[in-house]
Amino acid sequence: MIKINLEDTFEATYVSPNFDQYIFESQLKDNTITPLKVKFTNIAESLLPNVYNLAFGPFDANGKINDSVNLKHKDSNKVFSTIILFSITFLKNNPHISIGIDGSDDLRANLYHRMFRYNYKNLKDFLVIIGVDWYVRLLRNGTIELDNNGLAFFKPKPEPFDFQRKTNDLYRYYMFSLNQ
Amino acid sequence: MKDSIQNKINKIQEIALASASEKNIANSRDVMESNNNDNLTKSIRNEKEAKLFFSELKSAIDLAKRNALE
Numbered sequence: 001m002i003k004i005n006l007e008d009t010f011e012a013t014y015v016s017p018n019f020d021q022y023i024f025e026s027q028l029k030d031n032t033i034t035p036l037k038v039k040f041t042n043i044a045e046s047l048l049p050n051v052y053n054l055a056f057g058p059f060d061a062n063g064k065i066n067d068s069v070n071l072k073h074k075d076s077n078k079v080f081s082t083i084i085l086f087s088i089t090f091l092k093n094n095p096h097i098s099i100g101i102d103g104s105d106d107l108r109a110n111l112y113h114r115m116f117r118y119n120y121k122n123l124k125d126f127l128v129i130i131g132v133d134w135y136v137r138l139l140r141n142g143t144i145e146l147d148n149n150g151l152a153f154f155k156p157k158p159e160p161f162d163f164q165r166k167t168n169d170l171y172r173y174y175m176f177s178l179n180q
Numbered sequence: 181m182k183d184s185i186q187n188k189i190n191k192i193q194e195i196a197l198a199s200a201s202e203k204n205i206a207n208s209r210d211v212m213e214s215n216n217n218d219n220l221t222k223s224i225r226n227e228k229e230a231k232l233f234f235s236e237l238k239s240a241i242d243l244a245k246r247n248a249l250e
Contacts, residue, residue: 160244
């Protein structure tokens with residue numbers, strides 16, 4: 001279980017001037033030290049200007065963030081506490097923005113879900129957490145709305161994160177913004 | 181916000197100032213990272229849908245803030 005403690009975080013070795021990129025170092029269970037990058041990227045400039053995607057992970061061979069690797073950190077609590085602290089810093093400098101987390105797979109989505117669920121009391125003074133589900137519209141003729149390819153057209157519907165909702169019922173997307 | 185956490189944020193802001201005068205490490209190692217394929221982006225097709233989503237997001241945020249006070 002990830003326990004967030006904002007008092008116990010790693011120090012950044014690099015912070016971009018506009019607070020959208022951070023680098024810090026984490027020790028792994030095999031005692032190697034690996035640099036991790038945290039990056040907030042605007043999802044789609046024209047349509048979702050106020051939603052930034054959170055990505056983090058080690059650098060791959062091309063210098064990109066590898067967000068699919070599953071590293072065994074010596075102190076996972078400290079790693080995630082650091083990421084949350086950087087997120088709060090980014091949001092304090094961009095208070096109108098929301099951060100989105102896609103969850104590259106069920107494993108990560110499960111991790112985020114449990115992290116938000118079990119740390120709600122520690123986080124609620126800083127962050128507002130939102131879960132997004134997708135729904136398809138039932139038309140009056142009894143059929144469902146379809147997309148251009150004739151497939152069911154699903155629309156995102158955000159709601160306050162339901163802290164009673166367990167990990168067998170994950171949201172498809174997670175968002176958080178500053179509680180101010 | 182607790183003073184200790186605010187101090188940590190102040191420290192991060194100092195590092196950002198110091199980093200501004202250095203070579204941009206992050207960008208120099210960073211090949212274009214596109215996040216246009218996430219679930220949310222793929223399902224917003226036009227301005228109208230984006231406006232609707234933001235309206236619903238604002239309502240959800242306002243409700244979540246009220247819930248946090250309870």
